[in-house]
Amino acid sequence: MSLISAQDLTKVYTVGELRVHAIKSVSFVVERSSFVSFVGPSGSGKTTLLNLIGCLDRPTSGSLTVAGADTSVLSRTEAADFRGKNLGFIFQDFNLMPILTVYENVEYPLLVIQNVSNEERKKRILSLLDTVGVLDQKDKYPDQISGGQKQRVAIARALVTNPRLVLADEPTANLDSKTAFRIIDTMHQMRDELGVTFVFSTHDRKIVSEVEHIYTLTDGKITEKAEGQGGGDV
Amino acid sequence: MFKLVKIAFRNLLRYKRRTLLTSSLIAVGVTFVLVFVSSSSAFKNLMISQITDSMLGHIQVHKQGYMASIDSLPLTMNLSQKQYEKLKKAILSVPGIQAYSPRIKFAGMFSNFMETTNIRINGVYPDKETDVVPLLPGRVKQGEKVIKKGEIFIPELLAKGLNVKVGNTVVVIATNRDGSVNGKQFRVGAVIESVTGPGGRDGYIHIEDAKELLRLEEMEVSEVALRLKDFDELHRVSSELQSALSIDVNKSGKPLFDVRTWEALSPFYNVSRMIEVMTFFIRLMLIAIVLISVMNVMIMAVFERIREIGTIAAIGTRPGKILYLFLIEGFFLGVVGTFAGIIITCLTTYIINAVEISFNFGRQVGLILSPRLEIEQIVLISVIVIVVSILAALQPAFKASRMEPINALRHV
Structure with missing residues (x-):
């Protein structure tokens, strides 16, 4: 069974009297443990699509099933619970909480969103920080570490709840090439080790070259579906 | 819950100067009210005891x-x-x-x-x-x-x-x-x-x-x-x-008998009532100070942290928990301000008692003002300030909790 299934998905924004069709009758399927990327120029609708998949926004019409749930009918609290349980987010600007240390940033979803025992929590966090390579930075605050390290922390935060799906919006946009490749490697490794599905919204060629499935969006429509080079391991 | 408390506390420490200023304002308000209440209460009790213990007695009984x-x-x-x-x-x-x-x-x-x-x-x-x-x-x-x-x-x-x-x-x-x-x-x-x-x-x-x-x-x-x-x-x-x-x-x-307390026998009772009315208005002023200062800080805090609110909402924090987070911050501001205010009040009261401020009332001269802090007053003022702090944080907290994560994440 597929992890994400979209059928005739449409999203229309109303700005004053203007109706903007951000997504136009899009259908696609994303399988479990896959590495998928939505690509396209700015304004093509890739972030909107990611927001719909992430239950941050609701479709205007069409159906969208994520991890077996019809996300269009979830209330605010149900959507929050669904995100906390099933989804992980990686943002372009990392979006770490500046008042929390690296360790605490990763710990936050487990404490506030999921109730996990102290022992289990500590084990998971240290293991993830070690895997993403920032264990030695665990007591530092976000403003004391580099951009690449921040994004690794964000990956750890996204994965600490054992989500089924991680949504990453332009995760390498603010990183240099070398760091970006290391981040992509880390995500690949996470996918391979944990079986997590990664869905990206990007126009970064470095990511595009590493994914298995590439959906190209143009003016809110999927205009091309291609197989990438990163699918060899699965 | 403890984690929310910890995060709220750190959020306040993030804006040290603003937190300090707001807490100081609350502390000054608490001090002002407690010193006023204890001094006016000391004056009132002194005058009542002067009147009842030197002439009237506490109760008088006459023929109707x-x-x-x-x-x-x-x-x-x-x-x-x-x-x-x-x-x-x-x-x-x-x-x-x-x-x-x-x-x-x-x-x-x-x-x-x-x-x-x-x-x-x-x-x-x-x-x-x-x-x-x-x-x-x-x-x-x-x-x-x-x-x-x-x-x-x-x-x-x-x-x-x-x-x-x-x-x-x-x-x-x-x-x-x-x-x-x-x-x-x-x-x-x-x-x-x-x-x-x-x-x-x-x-x-x-x-x-x-x-x-x-x-x-x-x-x-x-x-x-x-x-x-x-x-x-x-x-x-x-x-x-x-x-x-x-x-x-x-x-x-x-x-046949007419029983009257000192209140019905002495005109000073009206003065003591006036003191109580003034105390009430002074408390209202304190409420206004706390309400405005805490609300101001919390509105600023919400405005400055819109993206953060978006982030924690996106990763699955329930709207209710976001509400609590900001309410706890308001609560902390009230608690810190109240605590500081009580300490300053204790010092001020000690100094007033040590200096022995004397005053004359009518023909009575050299009366010493000895304000005494009453635990009931401290508890009442503390409860008022803390409750008002939480109420002041309620509107910004509610606004934060109702934010759509998608809009909050877009905020620049």
């Missing part, structure tokens, strides 16, 4: 109708021996009364054989009177502390006006109930300090001398003053005494 014509101190409205005995029995039946003192009050003429002036006389049992108004001996400026038979205590104003000194012989002339005029010589036993109010010009003689002067064949009493064991039981004792005496009615079917 006596108070309406008290200016003329009518002998015709005195309680008879039988009525006084009934009253005594009722007084002894009510728990909480420490002492009582019967008084015969009348108006007379006071003469030093060269000049004559009017005087109000209290005929009292000296020991009973000092039990009810223990500050009376303290009002003696010259002479003996205890009233003896054949002696009169005169107010300072009268002594000065007629140039009368302790040991001088004077005459008091009074009209008895029948209308005949009687006179009696007295030795001036003491000159007493005048106090503010109509009773401040009263002279004192022994009750047996009063009976003799007024040619009373049996005991008659104008009023009975009472002192309570615990002043806080004033209204309980008053109403119990009233109900104990309610079975005695006069010819027109009204209660």
